[in-house]
Amino acid sequence: MKKLLALLLTLTLSLGLLAGCGQTEPTAEDTPDTQTETDTQNNTGDLRKITITEQVRGYHWAPAYLAQSLGYFAEEGLTAEFQTIRGSDATAPVLSGDAQFTLKGIETALMVNEGGQGCKVVLSTTQKYPYQVVGATAEYDTLESLEGGLLAGGQSTNSGPYSFAQACINYAGLEGKVEISTMASSGYAAAIANGELQGAISTNPWSAKQLTDAGGVVIVDGTDDGVIEDIIGSASYELFTVITSDALIESDPELVQSAVNAMAKAIQWMQTATPEEIAAQLGTLFDGATEEELLYDAQFDKDHQVATTDGYHTDSGFQAAINLTKLAGGITGDPTADQIFDESFLDKAWENLGQ
Helix, strand or coil: CHHHHHHHHHHHHCCCCCCCCCCCCCCCCCCCCEEEECCCCCCCCCCEEEEEEECCCCHHHHHHHHHHHCCHHHHCCEEEEEEEECCCCCCHHHHHCCCCEEEEEHHHHHHHHHCCCCEEEEEECECCCCCEEEECCCCCCCCHHHCCCEEECCCCCCCHHHHHHHHHHHHCCCCCCCEEECCCHHHHHHHHHCCCCCEEEECCHHHHHHHHHCCCEEEEECCCHHHHHHHHCCCCCCCEEEEEEHHHHHHCHHHHHHHHHHHHHHHHHHHHCCHHHHHHHHHCCCCCCCHHHHHHHHHHHHHHCCECCCCCCCHHHHHHHHHHHHHCCCCCCCCCHHHHECCHHHHHHHHHCCC
16 A cells, blocks of 8 residues: 555656646636536437546647547447546546546556556557757757757656656757756746756647747757657657556456447547547536647647557657656666556457557
8 A cells, every 4th residue: 555655646746748748737816626527418328427637638649638628438339438537647536446537647557566556558549759959039949059048848757758858958968058947837837937947848839839829939849750759759749648557457348349349430530530520529627628739739749640540550650658767767767568558458459449
């Protein structure tokens, strides 16, 4: 029990670990600790409800949301309830059996398994690194120009954004010459205006747009294959994932298969859908986002090929995830892919879909 509590505390402290990959961060006064959004249809018939937890509602987990809004879960006999959990870790309900899936980053699966709690990534929803390093003004347009300055690396030192900041600084040979701070993205604009911040890690396209619209400059674009491969060792990086517990895979593999079938259908649909169509379908589950924001994220996703085309991980992306999670202090070991992923459900889903 002590080991589990310590693990969940570690995960709670790492809310910046990919959780900021969607909408702007909510304020405590206008957001409840747990927000539930269900199927908009009043009559779900005999559909079996599954609970999917998340830290925030984020565009890059689109296949999970689209599986609901497009009716693919219903085709598989399911209806999804999305629970947005803030103030505690969204992984805990899956580990306790109170939820079936969680939308988190690959680092979560790495940390949970090293902590002794069995879980598996059953599907990856992205294939490229969507983070960007943004300089505060035109004066800060290279990593080298940040020397002696302050770079915001997300809310926690034990997080994906922070480790990415470290990797970029190390790549530029600036270890110890750039201070990396923890800061919520909601505080970036004020810190830049006050001259306190020379750069920041943006975790989603819309936030990067807001920074550049205010005069910022993109220094590192994680979707640039050549650049990101030099920095993290891989052009691919399956950052956003759908995770379930080993216990559910053992006790109810049919449910897991049905859910993966639905999300695979959504991935397939996204390949030919326009950004406008994707944004429209997501709108029903993104009450806090404007149409402009969703369309911008969808267009960026299409232009930069961020979304997965098949849901699988790559060997190089997995190794990069291990290295970055180590850099963040999240793990110390070297897990194998079969300890982290169970893509057998994807195999069956694509076989059923004829590809």
